[in-house]
Amino acid sequence: MSDTTFAPTYGPVAIPVRELLPWAIFAGLMLMLAIYFVGAEEGATSLIRGTAVHEFVHDGRHLLGFPCH
């Protein structure tokens, strides 16, 4: 219950979860989707037909440590 204290504080103040949650969910999903496209699309799973994405990010995928082919 640190957020109901009335004493002045100068240390780090946590961001309330209800303020954080919408950002974490929406931005979190979008960002993980971006990583998916760099790391795994057209490898084990495929949302787009073909191998264009895979071939384009090929070197980055290998060097970032993802299983590539």
Added chain:
Amino acid sequence: MVGKLLLRGMLVGLVAGVLAFAFARVYGEPPVDKAIAFEEQQAQAAGEAPEPEMVSRATQAGIGLATGLLVYGAALGGLFSLVFAYAYGRVGSLGPRGTSALLALLGFLAVIVVPSLKYPANPPAVGNPETIAYRTELFFIMIVVSIAAMVAAVGLAQRLWTRLGAWNASIVAGLAFLVVFALVKAALPDINEVPENFSATVLWQFRVASLGIQLVLWAVVGLGFGGVAERVVAVRDRRGPTRRYA
């Protein structure tokens, strides 16, 4: 507040991606080229027709590599900023720079180093295309388990903090993490699909370069984000916690 942190995190991540690209050009591309040369040589020796090049090597090693690293860097910076937004003020009493650096260190260990000890990065020519689904699955399971173990270890350290003191609590939590890692490492199947006559030197160079790229990314994000986050969180820190009168 969170939006400001997110935007700054992604910008720092982009900068990290640019630096990682420079690093990858110098240290990553030579072993990749050597591995591809090996792959072609093997195919030729087996009498297979050369694979048609859909995307030229110059594109893959240039704009393709840059795109991959910039997108990955921005996404890493963004996700990092969200974890920071939760951890700040909750994990110890560290300031923004300290929190950011500590998070990056623990994140680098949990997301990159520990999973790669079990399933290291592989250059082209290493890996059977038929097992890609299986390998991808194991790779992500390893990362998820490693992150979960790290979160649990941080929780354990916090719990023991007052009883054992900062040093001992951290050591105990670190040992607990290592025990979990050893058990998971033994439980998950090994994968070794390196061709018999593949150069050990090239494999080593590739894996060190791969780890180096991640180190550049995480170091720039961890050290850079703390500085930009400092100005964002300073306002709230000065004002103190939100007071609820209603």
